[in-house]
Amino acid sequence: xxxxxxxxxxxxxxxxxxxxxxxxxxxxxxxxxxxxxxxxxxxxxxxxxxxxxxxxxxxxxxxxxxxxxxxxxxxxxxxxxxxxxxxxxxxxxxxxxxxxxxxxxxxxxxxxxxxxxxxxxxxxxxxxxxxxxxxxx
Numbered sequence: 517x518x519x520x521x522x523x524x525x526x527x528x529x530x531x532x533x534x535x536x537x538x539x540x541x542x543x544x545x546x547x548x549x550x551x552x553x554x555x556x557x558x559x560x561x562x563x564x565x566x567x568x569x570x571x572x573x574x575x576x577x578x579x580x581x582x583x584x585x586x587x588x589x590x591x592x593x594x595x596x597x598x599x600x601x602x603x604x605x606x607x608x609x610x611x612x613x614x615x616x617x618x619x620x621x622x623x624x625x626x627x628x629x630x631x632x633x634x635x636x637x638x639x640x641x642x643x644x645x646x647x648x649x650x651x652x653x
Contacts, residue, residue, distance in 0.1 A: 522645065533647070541614070542609070543611070543643065544609050545607055547569075548640065548641040551564040551639050570640060580623060581629075584626070590611040591608070594606040611648075
């Protein structure tokens with residue numbers, strides 16, 4: 517099964533958690549081999565790899581992400597699933613920090629972000645986005 521965007525139920529559950537607390541979001545990304553843009557998108561006939569479409573998303577969304585108080589606190593390239601299904605291999609993993617959940621929701625609603633997200637949808641085969649409360653173990 518592919519997961520690229522949150523569904524309505526997931527967003528409702530997100531909103532039901534404290535909105536003013538800082539959050540960190542664990543992102544696990546698997547790229548498509550070839551990007552899949554809608555036919556009317558300017559990149560539809562560019563023949564981009566999924567990784568390239570995702571890089572375009574990161575470049576286009578970076579100033580929007582920063583404007584909403586977001587920052588990347590950790591980024592790495594997964595090498596091997598040690599515990600878990602082998603099918604859940606990932607191309608990229610990172611943790612994004614937001615000042616609060618409201619900032620994340622505001623970013624999702626930002627028209628510039630929505631435009632940039634077309635590159636994400638084109639490049640991502642599947643992903644996981646896990647909300648976490650930053651804290652000590």
